[in-house]
Amino acid sequence: MGQNSDPRGGHGDKDVVGHPGWSGRGPAGPPFRQFAGRCWSNVQTYGNVSLTVRATGATDKQAVLALIGEAFSGPGRDGQVEVDIVSKTWTLAAGPKDLDLVAVDYNVIVAHALASVGNLEGREALGLAPLCVKPSRQGEGIGSALVTELLSRAEVAGWPLVLVLGDTRYYRRFGFEPAGPLGIHYRPVGRDNPHFQVRRLARFDPSLCGEFTYCWEGERRSSAT
Numbered sequence: 369m370g371q372n373s374d375p376r377g378g379h380g381d382k383d384v385v386g387h388p389g390w391s392g393r394g395p396a397g398p399p400f401r402q403f404a405g406r407c408w409s410n411v412q413t414y415g416n417v418s419l420t421v422r423a424t425g426a427t428d429k430q431a432v433l434a435l436i437g438e439a440f441s442g443p444g445r446d447g448q449v450e451v452d453i454v455s456k457t458w459t460l461a462a463g464p465k466d467l468d469l470v471a472v473d474y475n476v477i478v479a480h481a482l483a484s485v486g487n488l489e490g491r492e493a494l495g496l497a498p499l500c501v502k503p504s505r506q507g508e509g510i511g512s513a514l515v516t517e518l519l520s521r522a523e524v525a526g527w528p529l530v531l532v533l534g535d536t537r538y539y540r541r542f543g544f545e546p547a548g549p550l551g552i553h554y555r556p557v558g559r560d561n562p563h564f565q566v567r568r569l570a571r572f573d574p575s576l577c578g579e580f581t582y583c584w585e586g587e588r589r590s591s592a593t
């Protein structure tokens with residue numbers, strides 16, 4: 369975790385400055401807003417959106433779980449499945465710190481993304497789950513900023529791929545492709561389900577294939593072997 373360099377209480381993260389996602393400038397905006405709640409040294413610009421992306425800290429966890437519950441609530445669902453996934457990942461310490469990210473705008477956590485280390489046929493592989501943006505802030509490019517940052521960090525860390533189960537229209541823009549044709553499967557959705565996707569990174573190796581299990585599915589993995 370970086371040092372807190374925001375006199376108003378924001379959590380600075382020195383690591384993000386100089387990162388590939390960093391543009392070195394804040395967004396255009398009224399001067400008053402610029403000084404009202406932001407620490408510009410940590411603000412990054414992704415496309416049309418400017419915010420701070422940093423590792424989730426221990427004191428963020430309650431707000432993150434509340435955000436997840438809110439973002440995944442809807443008819444017939446209350447977000448508890450996703451809250452449990454994140455809680456279990458934290459308990460297992462299966463999410464590399466640099467890949468458990470929050471997006472912060474004016475000291476408010478507005479989005480969260482978590483990639484955890486799962487099992488791909490006996491080898492470690494990253495699975496992105498979940499990703500969410502505060503409902504009132506969706507459609508502004510914040511989700512895209514988080515995915516872009518997470519992929520960039522996974523690349524820098526030398527991971528060969530990132531897997532995700534999600535909407536193909538959304539994830540395709542980040543370079544995700546159906547995992548089935550590469551021989552990577554996720555049993556709960558069936559072989560060759562196009563929603564189970566992979567983003568190949570520079571160190572991708574075609575021998576990385578087979579069945580994937582997320583970290584929180586350890587029981588399924590053990591019973592399957």
Ligand SMILES: CC(C)(COP(=O)(O)OP(=O)(O)OC[C@H]1O[C@@H](n2cnc3c(N)ncnc32)[C@H](O)[C@@H]1OP(=O)(O)O)[C@@H](O)C(=O)NCCC(=O)NCCS
Nearest residue numbers: 439499500501506507508509510511512533534535537538
């Ligand atoms: C899905 C989600 C993370 C996207 O974040 P966001 O900040 O709203 O998205 P962005 O602003 O970066 O991107 C907007 C684009 O994504 C598309 N999009 C948003 N949600 C989408 C979804 N569920 N499926 C497909 N496309 C979606 C929008 O139509 C828009 O497309 P366009 O650029 O072609 O106009 C966010 O809407 C969210 O938290 N949803 C609830 C939780 C969820 O479903 N998470 C996904 C888990 S895999």
